Amino acid sequence: MSNLLQPLKEERLNLEQQKKRAKDLLFEYRNSKESALRRFQQYHPKAKDIKNFLAFQPKLSDTQLVIARENGLSSWAKLKEHIQRINQASLDIASGVNITFDIDLKTLHLRCGADIQQKLAIAGFQGDFLEFADPYCQGPVPPDSEMSQFLNTRAAFISQAYGITFNDARKRLEREYSQLHSSYEYERVVLWFEHDSYDQLVLAYVLHHFWQTQSFPKHLELICIKAFPGVERFVGLGQLSSEALRTLWQQRRTITRQDLQLGHRVWQALTNESPQGLIEIVNSKTPEIPPMARALQRHLQELPWINNGLGLTQQLTLSILAEKPTMAADQLFRTLVVEKEPLPYLGDMMYWYVLGEMLQSSYPPFEITSESREEPWHKRILQLTDTGRALVKGELNWLEISNSDRWVGAIRLVSGRPLWMWDNLQNRLILQ
Known part of the structure; x- marks a missing residue:
């Protein structure tokens, strides 16, 4: 994401500050502040259907639960654990503690941008990094059955749209696709993605590639998130600190055959002149990769709207x-x-x-x-x-x-x- 959005940074949670917020919320509720009532109705399971302040009498533990859920965590205990993990990661990075994240296997980290490359290195990851960033969310996306023609089409669009020479665009695409095609040589490939249509379409292609070639590393893993605790407006992984990225390592999961098949289906539908295939996938809710369905629906909303023809x-x-x-x-x-x-x-x-x-x-x-x-x-x-x-x-x-x-x-x-x-x-x- 652009440096024009640098103020959109990760919010580092502070436990003492969150304790104060919980006490403040309790005070506001007991003083009948409407915003406090709405927060309880939204985040506390026992207060979901209350109509007035008298219908629910919270304790401090109840306000702590609301604060935790506002921050994207299921309980106050989970909030404390999260803060402790981030703080420990920060101390480890500052003191140079060498934790063996990815050195046990020859590892490639793949991401549709370079926004986390340096941060991963600071966090202690030592594997290679591949920026695979063809923006399928814009421009023509033909089938990739004839790769040279496909790359020419994409390079021509990138050159015209973003002010890059055709040769530079073509060379960059050749390098990225070539590195993807040789990624099976690694023992482990980790895909780092978020929930938006740019990321999810690139993820679909990468999964389609592995499905189609059947040449992939022994360990093919995915980190895919749609939110991060403490970040009110989560835009992407680039917002997060090295410490936060370090904690995501434990959330990675093995990519399944069903994941690969979904990516293949999405890619086939994306490269079809009719949106019917994408609609079917959206309607399936994509339980394999939950963010995919919403991202595809957002992609389809770039089609003209019936009221005025604008995307x-x-x-x-x-x-x-x-x-x-x-x-x-x-x-x-x-x-x-x-x-x-x-x-x-x-x-x-x-x-x-x-x-x-x-x-x-x-x-x-x-x-x-x-x-x-x-x-x-x-x-x-x-x-x-x-x-x-x-x-x-x-x-x-x-x-x-x-x-x-x-x-x-x-x-x-x-x-x-x-x-x-x-x-x-x-x-x-x-x-x-």
């Missing part, structure tokens, strides 16, 4: 500008990720591509102020136009006024032909 990222962008019609692009990006996006997955360069694509119209929904037009993207100032206001209100259809030609997986979105569209009211896709 969800475009919808959210204009809704933010409708609230504040003039805004710097970096502030817009941060507001999107921190406040509006239900499942953040875009990096800043990926978002600049979305904004640039929206400008490719005779009637753009926003414009860049003349004095900032030559600035880098994050410094450009955007202003909502009358077209943007009409789109937000559903008075215009973007497909009828834009020159956009974009892809959602293998689905090409071009005006003038039947399109799969997202019906937000029914929470489903329809063909129009």
Whole structure:
């Protein structure tokens, strides 16, 4: 994730602070503060259906349970254990204690970005690191049956979208795919992923690769999380400290045949011109890898919405500008990720591509102020136009006024032909 989001850091829990929060909550509840009642209704199993303060008389242990669950842990004891583990990891790192995490086997750590590479080294991991970062959440994603053609298609998109030369993009992809194909030479490969669509689509490809080639290491393991204790807005592993990553090592699990098969099914569906396969997988709830279903649904929400023809990222962008019609692009990006996006997955360069694509119209929904037009993207100032206001209100259809030609997986979105569209009211896709 972008350095524009550096303030989104892991929150280091402090036990004394959490004890104080528990006492404060008890005081607020006994003084009939409505927010305290709502917190009990949301997090305490015995207070779920209470209607007023008199219906439940909490003790300090009850407020401690609420605090623990607000932090993503099931009990106060689990909260204390978590804090102790993080503190111990911090002491071990500071004192140079050598704990044998991954040196027992020749290990490769695979991640769809470089955000945790240095942190893993600081934490004491000594295995090799592979950044496998082809962003399948954007651009055309054809079948990989003919690899050279597949890489050309992906490199052409990356070059055009992110301002990289085709040769550089192609070479990078060749290196990453080649290293993935030779990863069976390791005794152990550990996949580090989070819950968003960017990560889950890359995870699907990696699992598809191992399913298809049947060449994988003796130990193939997965770390996949959707939250971390103390992090109110968990965006990704890059937020976490070396100490936190160190504690995740104990959460890794062996990848099963069912996991590999799911990844293969997702990849086949993603590279199909119809979204029907993805819909079926979403409806299955993907118990093998629970975050996958939600990530795929978020991916499908990038298809045009029936009310105005915009995908969800475009919808959210204009809704933010409708609230504040003039805004710097970096502030817009941060507001999107921190406040509006239900499942953040875009990096800043990926978002600049979305904004640039929206400008490719005779009637753009926003414009860049003349004095900032030559600035880098994050410094450009955007202003909502009358077209943007009409789109937000559903008075215009973007497909009828834009020159956009974009892809959602293998689905090409071009005006003038039947399109799969997202019906937000029914929470489903329809063909129009």
